[in-house]
Amino acid sequence: MKRFLLLLMILLLSGSALFSGTGSLLLDAVVFGLDVAAKAGKGKVEVTLPDEEKEISVRRVSMKKMKTTFEEHNFLLLEYEKRLEIYDRLSVPIAWPVVKGITIGFGKGSRLQRDHAGSITGIVMDTASAAAIGTGLVFIVIDAIFVGMLGGRENFSDDELQATGENLLFGGLIALGASRVIQGIGPAVYGLRYNKILRTGLGLAKDRSDAVGPAIGFAPLPTGDGRLQWQVAARIPLR
Structure with a gap:
């Protein structure tokens, strides 16, 4: 039984090594493309506020620093289109960082959002799980090769060594699963909070309803007695 398990493990490792040659290149290309797409159109913004003479540079920083920026400068004085442009350039992507955190891990999803705390947390959790x-x-292989096969007795094994190896293996797998769940939730929470701070500081509605301006229209409406009446329609944002 141990020989079979050892042979199966060797075959799996060999298959992974063969696949990694072309598979990893393809995966790296896909990940790189998604990273580029998530970062497209993002970057710092140079803006001059109406009540300030000096041009200021705004870039994606921590949530605390972003709140401080909005406290020091009144961005509500800018036109709606300019505020929307600032939001589009500084907002944090959410979908791909969540997927990347779950599938790849090691804090890469949070790193894409420039969330340093989340990135470090992911690295520590995945590294500990992998270790x-x-x-x-290693303990299971040592027990199978040196204790079982080389010991001359197929059914002999070090129960303590085997149990320790199995506990570490299954414990690490459970920890890795929990780590990936956390790394999926973290970027979602961080992204939603960060983007909300941006919208609040820029005076933007989440559903972009504030982009609808007031409007009024007229249309002729004939009556049954041959007279002509005018129908008036108005649209007024409730903000």
Whole structure:
């Protein structure tokens, strides 16, 4: 049984090594393309506020620093189109960082949002999980090869070594799963909070309803007795 498990493990590792040659290149290309798409149109903005003579530079920073920026400068004095442009350039992507955090991990989803705390947390959790899994596999292989196969007795094994290896392996897998769930939730929460701070500071509605300006229209409406009446329609934003 141990020989079969050892052979299966060797075949799996060999298959992974063969696939990594072309598969990793394709995966890297896809990830790079999605990273570029998520960063497209993002960057710092140079703006001059009506009540200030000096041009200021606004870029994506931490939530605390962004709040301070909005407290020091009144961006509500800008035209709606300019405020919308600032939001589009500084807003944080959410969908791809969430997927990247779950599938790739190691804080890469949070790093794409420039969330340093989330990135470090992901790296620490995944590294610890990988270390536990690797150590568990090493213990299991040692038990299978040196204790079982080389010991001359197929059914002999070090129960304590095997149990330790299995506990580390399964514990590491559970920790890795929990880590990926956290790395999926983290970018979603961070992105929603960050973008809300931007919208509040720029005076923008989440559904862009404030983009609708007041309007009034007239249309002729014939009556049954041959007279002509005018129908008036008005649109007034409730803001």
